[in-house]
Structure formats: structure tokens, C-alpha cells
Amino acid sequence: MAHSVAMDNPSATLETFRNYNIYHYMWARHPLSWSLPNLSLVGNVDSLREVQDHQRRASKETKDNINVNMSLRELFEEGLEQEGRVLNALALPYICDTTYPVSATSFWLVATKGTISYMHCDCHGVGTVVEVLCGRKLWYIFRRRGSSADDSMIEEYMGDWAPGFIPSPDEWEAEVVLLEPGSAFYMHPDTHHAVLTLENSIVKGHHIYATTTLAKSVTGWIHTCMLEYRIANVLHPELHKLLLRIMCHFYRVMTNDDDKGFHYLEIPEMSRNGLLDIIALGNLCIFSSALLPCIEESPEQVKIAIATATGAYLSLIRYLKARCCLIFLSSPENEAAAKLPHI
Structure with a gap:
């Protein structure tokens, strides 16, 4: 959906979101480069943050992520290396003093090339909006065929997913969206997805509750409550x-x-x-x-x-x-x- 169409028809856009994910393009935004001044938009580049090191795993059995403390400056320098570490900084909060849960609803994602966020659902029934400001990402969406089937959990595929792999094609359908500067993606609540970072990237993100998808949001909330980190990579109970x-x-x-x-x-x-x-x-x-x-x-x-x-x-x-x-x-x-x- 072109940006101008969405802005001219907000009610129709909202109703479209009831049944479909929305790929938003032709947004007149200047792309950012992979640089320290642009990373400073996220926050203090020297403050230590929790970052996933995607080249390390807790064990071969669980394949859980290893989190390390690292500054955005260090992450930036790794991104410049030809064979630097594959790092993913998730859910970096916006800087805001309000009591409203801004850290859960608006955030930054910063990742070096090669990062893979394995198959998961975003927590607590949120719809997700991502806008790529720097770099490119492939966003994989998975939906179970048939509206009556339970798609709350596909644990058997979460640890060993690789780009191009579709779990049980007879039961699941998949689509891939290329996100780059000038585009944004609006994703339904409780949607299985995986993300591959093609280039060092800076992404602005939002978690939303839309009036047209509240029933799916409640379903996603229950799924998160019952299964927690087995289906989600970040939790926001607030x-x-x-x-x-x-x-x-x-x-x-x-x-x-x-x-x-x-x-x-x-x-x-x-x-x-x-x-x-x-x-x-x-x-x-x-x-x-x-x-x-x-x-x-x-x-x-x-x-x-x-x-x-x-x-x-x-x-x-x-x-x-x-x-x-x-x-x-x-x-x-x-x-x-x-x-x-x-x-």
C-alpha cells in the first residue's frame, strides 16, 4: 500500500489490517547510513546494552541465545569488519520520561549483517510495525493453512530454522517481504515470523493494539501467558x-x-x-x-x-x-x- 493511499484513507487502511498484513512503500524518508551519529539517535553509544551474540549458543540441544553486554559503539565497529561478530540488539527503548509503557510500545532494533531472529511470535498479542532506516532485512511470515487450525506453537521448528525453510508446506504457507529504507511493514498479532538481516541495519519499531485485530490480540496474549519464551523472544507484561x-x-x-x-x-x-x-x-x-x-x-x-x-x-x-x-x-x-x- 502506497503511503499516500494509507494517509488519504485511514479508515479503509484500518479495515484492511483486519484481514491482511500491510506492506507500506513509497514513504519519502531519507535512508540513514551505518554511522555513529545515526546510532546516537537510538541513545548513548557508550552505554552498555544487552545484545544477542548469534555466533554463540548455550548448547547444541537448546540453541538458546547468548546475551552479552555491549555498547552501540562496539556493535558499530563489529559491523564494519569483513567477518565481524553477528550481533542483534533487540527492543532498545525510546528515551522518554512518561509513565506510559513507551519502552514496550516503541523501540529500536540495531543488528549487524547476517543476524537471524529465529521463528517466533511477538509477545502479548501486539501488532508490530517496523520501519527500516538503514540497511535491508528479509521478513518471513508463516501462517497455518485453514482458519480453524491452532497455530499458537511450532516449537519443533524454532531452533533449527534457516532461510528458505518452510515448516510442513502442506500445513503452513509462507511469504517473504524485503524491507529497505522507504518501506514499513504492519504485521498482524500472534504471527509466526523470522527475520534475516542482509546489511547492517537500524530499524524503528512499534507495538500496537488495533481496534480491528483485538480478538487476535487477546488470542496472542493467552498464547504468551501459557507458553512465554517458548514462542516469544521478548516479554512485556506491562x-x-x-x-x-x-x-x-x-x-x-x-x-x-x-x-x-x-x-x-x-x-x-x-x-x-x-x-x-x-x-x-x-x-x-x-x-x-x-x-x-x-x-x-x-x-x-x-x-x-x-x-x-x-x-x-x-x-x-x-x-x-x-x-x-x-x-x-x-x-x-x-x-x-x-x-x-x-x-
């Missing part, structure tokens, strides 16, 4: 509070007496799919107490937030029940009704 806030926001906006709340882009569309997204998020709020052991280090601190979000959801459902009607437009006889407003 995003739980963000989902609780989103439910409270839905209630506050949608219960406005002037009805304008139903027409904001950040509110689920009042259709069957939109209602199912609200119900999915509401169920997560209701059952959060059962998930607390794998969500929060200090469960007591979030119980009030869970109760508030649950109350907001139940009140919203009562409000919708009193004012809205859901019509299933599945037969020719109902074509005339399709022109009627949903609300």
Missing part, C-alpha cells in the same frame, strides 16, 4: 495495564450521549466483527485475575485496575444492549437492510 486502559477508554467514549463516540476511528466499528473485538477484550479483563501469576510480578497492585476495566466492560455491554441492534446480513432478502445504519 502491556496488560494498557489493555485495561483501552477498555475503560471504549466505555468512556462510546457511552457519550451525543452518539459521536460510535464514529471515532479508535473505537471498534459497530458491526458483528467490531462487537466480537469488544467482547474478546472484555473477556480478557474478566479473566485477568486467573492470568495474574503469569502477567504481573505484583498482582495486588493491578487488582483495582482489573476491577475497574471489568466494570467498564459490563456497563458498556448493558449500554449497547439497550441502544443497539445487531443485524446479520447474510441473505438476499436482507440486501435492503444493508443500507440501514448499524446504530
